[in-house]
Amino acid sequence: MTATESIYRLGEFHSFDAAGTRFLYLVPSGGIFALDEIAAAMIERLEQGEASRDRLLADLTARGFPSVEASEAIDEMHRTRALSNGEVFLDNAQSPPADFPLQTLVLNLTNQCNLACQYCYEFGDDKVATPEGKPKFMDFETAKGSVDFLLKQSAGRRHVHITFFGGETLMNFPLLKRVVGYATEQALAQQRSIDFSLTTNATLLTPAIIEFLSDNRIGVTVSMDGPKDMQDKLRVFSNGRGSYDLVEPRVRALIQNHRTRPITARVTLTSGVTDVARIFRHLKNDLGFHEVGFALVTTSPDRLYAINERGMDHVLEQFHVLADEYLESALRGEMHGFSNVSDTLAELHQGVSKSHPCGAGLGLVGVGPSGDIAPCHRFVDSDRHAIGHVSTGIDRDRQGDFLRRGNINTKYDCHQCWARPLCAGGCHHEAFVRYGDTGHPNLHYCDWIRDWTDKCLRIYGAIAAQNPEFLDRFTERKS
Numbered sequence: 001m002t003a004t005e006s007i008y009r010l011g012e013f014h015s016f017d018a019a020g021t022r023f024l025y026l027v028p029s030g031g032i033f034a035l036d037e038i039a040a041a042m043i044e045r046l047e048q049g050e051a052s053r054d055r056l057l058a059d060l061t062a063r064g065f066p067s068v069e070a071s072e073a074i075d076e077m078h079r080t081r082a083l084s085n086g087e088v089f090l091d092n093a094q095s096p097p098a099d100f101p102l103q104t105l106v107l108n109l110t111n112q113c114n115l116a117c118q119y120c121y122e123f124g125d126d127k128v129a130t131p132e133g134k135p136k137f138m139d140f141e142t143a144k145g146s147v148d149f150l151l152k153q154s155a156g157r158r159h160v161h162i163t164f165f166g167g168e169t170l171m172n173f174p175l176l177k178r179v180v181g182y183a184t185e186q187a188l189a190q191q192r193s194i195d196f197s198l199t200t201n202a203t204l205l206t207p208a209i210i211e212f213l214s215d216n217r218i219g220v221t222v223s224m225d226g227p228k229d230m231q232d233k234l235r236v237f238s239n240g241r242g243s244y245d246l247v248e249p250r251v252r253a254l255i256q257n258h259r260t261r262p263i264t265a266r267v268t269l270t271s272g273v274t275d276v277a278r279i280f281r282h283l284k285n286d287l288g289f290h291e292v293g294f295a296l297v298t299t300s301p302d303r304l305y306a307i308n309e310r311g312m313d314h315v316l317e318q319f320h321v322l323a324d325e326y327l328e329s330a331l332r333g334e335m336h337g338f339s340n341v342s343d344t345l346a347e348l349h350q351g352v353s354k355s356h357p358c359g360a361g362l363g364l365v366g367v368g369p370s371g372d373i374a375p376c377h378r379f380v381d382s383d384r385h386a387i388g389h390v391s392t393g394i395d396r397d398r399q400g401d402f403l404r405r406g407n408i409n410t411k412y413d414c415h416q417c418w419a420r421p422l423c424a425g426g427c428h429h430e431a432f433v434r435y436g437d438t439g440h441p442n443l444h445y446c447d448w449i450r451d452w453t454d455k456c457l458r459i460y461g462a463i464a465a466q467n468p469e470f471l472d473r474f475t476e477r478k479s
């Protein structure tokens with residue numbers, strides 16, 4: 001077929017407007033493209049139907065665009081895949097190699113917790129863990145083996161990361177201290193670096209622990225659901241008493257005295273705990289968290305704390321309110337602190353096009369107190385999902401099965417969805433809880449995901465048009 005016989009049609013993209021400009025979000029490359037006048041005219045023309053190159057050129061010149069310019073613009077749009085002339089573009093989302101080097105190890109120091117949050121995926125009705133007969137607390141030998149495993153499996157990476165997790169992480173603080181010392185020493189001996197973070201419910205924080213965390217630059221995420229009425233709804237002790245009064249002064253002390261890393265709050269939204277803006281303002285403005293991120297509870301739809309459709313709509317509305325505030329701050333060059341936007345902007349800025357929804361089982365694995373390796377912290381202690389042991393390494397067959405199921409290529413329902421470069425079907429753990437298969441796409445809130453992704457795209461476009469330097473900070477940020 002000669003160039004003059006080429007038939008052009010629209011490629012696969014999602015278009016959106018921001019700051020008076022039309023943009024294309026190109027699927028599957030994950031690129032974002034601002035349309036100039038001629039490109040916008042071309043898209044408008046092809047929205048009415050496909051056209052040969054000659055026809056397209058004639059229509060563009062009839063609208064006043066010089067012929068040479070129009071011809072170059074067609075080539076450019078074809079190169080970006082906004083136009084196709086019959087080719088089938090393969091997704092950029094290529095499958096990673098089986099020996100993909102590890103980057104992050106999530107160490108579950110204990111599977112015990114001093115709270116009894118009713119929605120907890122580790123203890124609640126939806127739990128996947130089978131901890132019976134396994135150690136409740138990790139010992140130093142297992143932790144050492146885990147660090148050695150990480151350093152061995154991350155060959156080629158200069159920098160690696162350990163996240164401490166639980167149960168309640170700080171119930172095994174003595175081990176955490178020893179691991180930080182051992183891992184730092186081992187990494188240094190290999191002329192590599194390692195950094196640490198932890199997630200905690202904050203109930204066990206003391207001045208000495210805060211000092212240690214600050215001195216060792218350990219990033220802290222506090223699981224907290226907002227002001228007292230919200231926090232005490234489900235984040236309770238086993239006798240039903242709320243945890244806010246215990247947590248609040250400890251969080252204030254943490255934020256005041258931990259000087260080396262930003263402190264983040266992570267909120268789990270459940271039925272009745274959907275007042276996102278009020279929660280955000282309390283955590284950010286009253287308590288002083290640097291960033292606040294929200295996640296919807298992972299559960300079956302029939303649980304009492306599951307969010308119904310109206311609740312989901314309410315959450316989305318509130319996300320939009322905070323996202324608009326985020327944009328105003330960004331245009332002034334200031335960080336707002338709503339990390340759900342920052343995380344998505346980082347992925348958009350990096351042009352992410354995912355083969356898998358997250359790093360689970362790839363660059364990230366979880367290790368339970370017994371030394372069993374799981375795809376991530378949420379699958380720790382689950383026999384069904386174990387993919388090895390730190391003493392024997394990763395079982396490549398089990399890992400391969402997990403990754404094959406989770407690959408976007410096998411999620412046929414997602415193949416026509418423009419949001420797939422970022423979503424890739426959603427969390428494996430949520431898919432298992434909801435559908436009994438880690439590889440099932442999370443089809444129960446696709447409209448929600450697409451609406452939110454569209455909102456983040458508009459914010460990205462507006463910032464790119466009006467204060468592009470702000471986006472530089474997302475070049476490195478991990479989502």
Ligand code: SF4
Binds near residue numbers: 420424441442449
């Ligand atoms: S799960 Fe839904 S929103 Fe996500 S990629 Fe698949 S179809 Fe799209």
Ligand code: SF4
Binds near residue numbers: 359
């Ligand atoms: S599977 Fe879900 S919980 Fe685990 S790392 Fe991925 S997104 Fe997070």
